[in-house]
Amino acid sequence: MEFTVGQIAQVVGGTVEGDAAATVSSLAKIEEAGPGALAFLANAKYEQFLYTTAATAVIISPELPLRQSVAAALIRVADPYSAFTKLLEFYQQATRFSRRGVEEPSFIGASSTIGGGHYRGAFSYVGEGCVLGENVLIFPHAYIGDRVHIGDNTIIHAGAKIYADTAIGKRCVIKAGAVVGSDGFGFAPQTDGSYKAIPQIGQVILEDDVSIGANATVDCATMGSTLIRQGVKIDNLVQIAHNVEIGRHTVIAAQTGVSGSTKVGDYCVLAGQVGLVGHISLANRTTITAQSGVQKSTKTEGQILQGYPAIGLKENQRATAVYRRLPELERRLIALEKSQPAPEKG
Numbered sequence: 001m002e003f004t005v006g007q008i009a010q011v012v013g014g015t016v017e018g019d020a021a022a023t024v025s026s027l028a029k030i031e032e033a034g035p036g037a038l039a040f041l042a043n044a045k046y047e048q049f050l051y052t053t054a055a056t057a058v059i060i061s062p063e064l065p066l067r068q069s070v071a072a073a074l075i076r077v078a079d080p081y082s083a084f085t086k087l088l089e090f091y092q093q094a095t096r097f098s099r100r101g102v103e104e105p106s107f108i109g110a111s112s113t114i115g116g117g118h119y120r121g122a123f124s125y126v127g128e129g130c131v132l133g134e135n136v137l138i139f140p141h142a143y144i145g146d147r148v149h150i151g152d153n154t155i156i157h158a159g160a161k162i163y164a165d166t167a168i169g170k171r172c173v174i175k176a177g178a179v180v181g182s183d184g185f186g187f188a189p190q191t192d193g194s195y196k197a198i199p200q201i202g203q204v205i206l207e208d209d210v211s212i213g214a215n216a217t218v219d220c221a222t223m224g225s226t227l228i229r230q231g232v233k234i235d236n237l238v239q240i241a242h243n244v245e246i247g248r249h250t251v252i253a254a255q256t257g258v259s260g261s262t263k264v265g266d267y268c269v270l271a272g273q274v275g276l277v278g279h280i281s282l283a284n285r286t287t288i289t290a291q292s293g294v295q296k297s298t299k300t301e302g303q304i305l306q307g308y309p310a311i312g313l314k315e316n317q318r319a320t321a322v323y324r325r326l327p328e329l330e331r332r333l334i335a336l337e338k339s340q341p342a343p344e345k346g
Contacts, residue, residue, distance in 0.1 A: 001025065001091075001094055001095065002023050002024070002025045003023065003024060003025075004020065004021055004022065004023055004024075005018070005019065005020050005021070005022045005023075005024065005056070005057045005073045005075065006020035006021065008024065008038060008057065008075060008087065009075045011086065011087060011090050012059065012075065012077050012083040012084075012086055012087055013077060013083070014059065014075040014076055014077035014083065015062075015075070015076050016073060016074070016075055017073065017074040017075075017076065018057075018070075018072065018073030018074055019073045020073065022056050022057065022073050023036070023056070024036055024037060024038040024056050024057055025037075026038070027039075027084075027087070027088070027091065028055065030046055030049045030050065030053050030055060030058060031046065031049045031053070033053050033054060033055035034054045034055070035054055035055075035056060036056055037054075037055045037056060038055065038056065038057050038058070038059070038087070039053060039055040039057075039058050039059070039072075040058065040059035040060070040080045040081070040083070040084040041058055041059070041060045041061075041064070041080060042061075042079075042080040042081040042084070047064070050066075050070055050072075051067070051068050051069070051070060053071075053072060054071075055072050056072060056073065057072055057073040057074070057075060058070075058072045058073075058074055058075070059074075059075045059076075059077060059080045059083050059084055059087075060074055060075070060076055060077075060080055061076065061077070061078070061079075061080055062076045062077070062078065064076075097119075097137065099119055100117055100118065100119050101119065101120075102119075102120045103120065103121050103122040103140070104122065105122060105123060106120045106121065106122060106123060106124045106125070107124075107125045107126065108120065108126040108130075109126060109127050109128035109129065109130065109146070110128070111128045111129050112126055112127065112128060112129060112130035112131070112132070113130070113131055113132065114126070114130075114132040114133075114136060115132060115133045115134035115135070115136065115152065116134055116135075117134055117135040118132065118134070118135060118136045118137070118138070119136075119137045119138065119139075120138045121138060121139045121140035121141075121142070121158070122140045122141075123140050123141045124138045124139070124140060124141065124142045124143075124144075125142070125143050125144065126138070126144045126148075127144060127145045127146035127147070127148065127164065128146045128147070129146050129147040130144060130146065130147065130148045130149070130150070131148075131149045131150070132144075132148075132149075132150045133150060133151045133152035133153070133154070133170070134152040134153070135152055135153045136150055136152070136153070136154050136155075136156070137154075137155045137156065138156045139155075139156060139157050139158040139159075139160075139176075140158050140159075141158050141159045142156045142157070142158060142159065142160045142161075142162075143160070143161045143162065144156065144162045145162060145163045145164035145165075145166070145181070146164045146165070147164055147165050148162050148163075148164065148165065148166050148167070148168070149166075149167045149168065150162075150168045150172075151168060151169045151170035151171070151172065151208065152170045152171070153170055153171045154168055154169070154170065154171060154172040154173070154174075155172070155173045155174070156174045157173070157174060157175045157176040157178075157214075158176045159176050159177045160174045160175065160176060160177065160178045160179070160180075161178070161179045161180070161181075161182070162174065162180050162181060163179075163180065163181025163182055163204075163220060164181065165181070165203040165220075166180055166181040166203060166204045166205075166206075166220075167203065167204070167205045167206070168180075168206045168210075169206055169207045169208035169209070169210065169230070170208045170209070171208055171209050172206055172208070172209065172210045172211065172212075173210075173211045173212070174212045175211070175212060175213050175214040175216075175236070176214045176215075177214050177215040178212045178213065178214060178215060178216045178217070178218075179216075179217045179218070180204050180206070180212060180217075180218045181203065181204045181218070181219075181220045182217060182218075182219055182220065183197075183200040183219065183220065183242075184200045184202075184219040184220060184221065184222055184226075184241055184242025184243070184260060185219070185241060185242070185260070186198035186200060186222055186242065186260075198222060199222075200219070200220050200221070200222050200242060201222070201223060202220050202221025202222055202223050202224050202225055202226065202242070202243070203220055203221060203225050203226070204218050204219075204220050204221070204225065204226045204227075204228070205225045205226070205227050205228065206218075206228045206232075207227075207228065207229050207230040207231075207232075207248075208230050208231075209230055209231045210228050210229075210230070210231070210232050210233075210234075211232075211233045211234060212228075212234050213234050213235045213236035213237070213238060213254070214236045214237075215236055215237050216234050216235070216236060216237060216238040216239070216240075217238075217239050217240065218234075218240040219239075219240065219241050219242045219244075220242060221242050221243045222242050222243060223243075224243060225243075226240065226241075226242055226243055226244050226245075227244075227245045227246070228240070228246045229245070229246060229247050229248040229249075229250075229266070230248045230249070231248055231249040232246050232247075232248070232249065232250050232251070232252070233250075233251045233252070234246075234251075234252045235251075235252060235253045235254040235256075235272075236254050237254050237255050238252050238253075238254065238255070238256050238257070238258075239256075239257040239258065240258050241257075241258060241259050241260040241261075241262075241278070242260045242261070243260055243261040244258050244259075244260065244261065244262050244263070244264070245262075245263045245264065246258070246264045247263075247264055247265040247266035247267070247268060247284065248266040248267070249266060249267050250264055250265070250266065250267060250268040250269070250270070251268075251269055251270070252270040252274075253270060253271050253272040253274075253290075254272050254273075255272055255273045256270050256271075256272065256273060256274040256275070256276075257274075257275050257276070258270075258276045259275075259276055259277050259278035259279075260278040260279070261278050261279045262276050262277070262278055262279060262280050262281070262282075263280075263281040263282070264276070264281075264282045264286075265281070265282050265283050265284035265285065265286060265301075266284045266285070267284055267285045268282055268284070268285060268286045268287070268288075269286075269287040269288070270288050271287075271288060271289050271290040271291075271292075272290045272291070273290055273291045274288045274289075274290065274291070274292050274293070274294070275292075275293045275294070276288075276293075276294045277293075277294065277295050277296075280294065280295075280296055280297040281297045281298070282294070282297070282298050283298045283299055283300055283301045283302075283303065284301045284302075285301050285302045286298055286301070286302070286303050286304075286305065287303070287304045287305070288305050288306075288310060289304065289305070289306040289313070291308075292305060292306050292307055292308060292310040293307075293308035293309055293310055294309070294310045295309045295310070296309075307319070307320075
């Protein structure tokens with residue numbers, strides 16, 4: 001698709017410096033962009049590329065002074081990063097998957113209902129007693145078990161698996177290979193040292209605007225519900241165990257694991273490879289830095305935790321500084337001990 005620089009400026013609410021009639025047909029990084037591409041500059045360390053880029057147009061801040069001439073047309077907006085995000089959303093809407101109807105072979109249970117404007121791809125399966133809303137998109141090889149409820153405008157991507165009794169809200173996205181509602185990891189130790197599976201008879205509830213990444217898993221509850229609140233964004237390869245509750249608008253990065261019955265507050269950030277033990281609670285707006293392990297509950301909102309076991313960010317940084325000096329401190333201690341006179345034998 002092709003747009004003029006002037007049209008782009010209207011979309012993002014910006015002003016044009018340069019040729020407003022120039023056309024762009026692609027989006028690119030400023031350091032990689034070629035003719036016909038639109039780029040953006042939000043980070044000062046990339047400013048050098050503004051003067052060398054081959055992009056046709058660049059979105060920049062109104063406050064950025066030009067140190068030399070720029071070949072590209074400029075679109076000045078208050079927040080270039082947010083403007084570029086808005087533009088990506090506009091582009092996604094313009095190029096959005098528009099296919100509707102049913103591809104064969106596919107299956108839907110006789111007792112299930114699905115709203116208008118839907119799409120069911122080839123080899124998709126919808127079980128009995130399901131209620132699917134308007135404009136639901138189910139891509140090929142997706143599996144939806146019995147008695148599943150899915151809200152309007154939700155997308156189930158190829159190969160995703162939704163187990164029985166799961167409830168999914170409106171405008172959710174379940175990406176390829178994700179599994180929602182599989183059995184929680186519950187096994188009872190036996191007297192002979194073996195383990196017996198504990199039936200997992202609960203469900204998973206995803207509220208509106210939840211995103212589940214590719215190959216992520218959300219286990220059903222042993223009893224009751226595993227609950228993912230409104231607006232939660234879960235990255236690829238994340239494990240959410242049984243009876244977990246994730247608060248509203250929390251984001252969880254790849255390879256993070258949340259153990260059973262843990263409650264994560266609203267607006268939290270869990271970076272990559274974070275681990276949370278079971279049966280603890282995180283206060284609202286808690287941030288856990290990458291590869292940290294949380295072993296106990298937090299009560300203070302807005303904390304940044306780091307390390308294993310996770311402690312306050314500044315406290316962990318001080319401890320790390322000391323840790324790096326341990327070899328030197330050991331050498332100094334040994335030297336000090338050698339410099340001391342030997343104790344007299346009594």
